[in-house]
Amino acid sequence: MSTNFINKGSNMTLREYILSLSQFYRVNIRAAVNASELGLNGMHVRCLHVIANTPDCTANCIVKNMGRDKAQIARLVKEMIAKGWLEKHPSSEDKRSQILSLSASGRQLQQKISLLEKTIENTILTGLSEQDVADFQRIAGKMLDNLSGSVS
Amino acid sequence: MSTNFINKGSNMTLREYILSLSQFYRVNIRAAVNASELGLNGMHVRCLHVIANTPDCTANCIVKNMGRDKAQIARLVKEMIAKGWLEKHPSSEDKRSQILSLSASGRQLQQKISLLEKTIENTILTGLSEQDVADFQRIAGKMLDNLSGSVS
DNA sequence: GAAGTTGGTTGACATCGTCAACCTTTTGAA
């Protein structure tokens, strides 16, 4: 236990790096999004991401991607449609499903979010070389493979 | 936007690596803790960590470390004291504060958690060299410094 | 010494998450 006692800089555990990095990232993006007064919360942002990046996106795609309960996603999607950010169209593949896409205003939102994220990414990358970034991605990718049981 | 379209392996964005890694970590540790039937939720685990690693730990230390509301922490601490995991003693520095520490059963819990975390860490590290790990820590540390405004 | 700030407690309520029930559609086994 005493080896974890000193919580400063280079004696942080791997766990702490992983969790701190994401926490700080989230704190920064939340502050940026709130400061932009876009009226978005974290779930909105994540959902916009999934839909923007998933061809023929259904509610079930979002459920799987975000690892969330289908009830929650149904409500989220319903809210975002009501706000005019999303549109839905019948799926030709499956009558139970609707294909979700970003509306024009949803796309504008997504672009604003991307700019904010790019700003934070630039902050994160300050002082790091391209090799550092490539190494980080390679190592983090391996870690992810390991954590997801190499099924990724 | 289309450069973020392909979400497979080496074309993931930095954001995605950071958030995915922590999400998978959390999914894994939650499953392990639940499987161990310790009766702990995520906040319990985090609180045990903070107290185990903070000399003369007060509620306020936990608030600052976890970035949470003092009302929430007060309730959490009260609950954990009621469960017998924590003990409190008057602070000699400040009569408003109590010094929190792990009880014997709290320490047992913390040790069980550490074992689970070590198991997951070993999973994460499979196939990575010591140099990889050192690089990851160096790079992640730099990223954290960048994100926390170099005040860390 | 007085005013302002801080540590902690509790009330009240908002927000978020989960489970269940349900209906329609699809899938796959017999």
Add this chain to the structure above:
DNA sequence: TTCAAAAGGTTGACGATGTCAACCAACTTC
């Protein structure tokens, strides 16, 4: 081909979690 099981999505109900406010005692600052 038929039908039971599974799946996609919706909504009800309620539990879990988080936030803001009010308050009091203790501490700090001027």
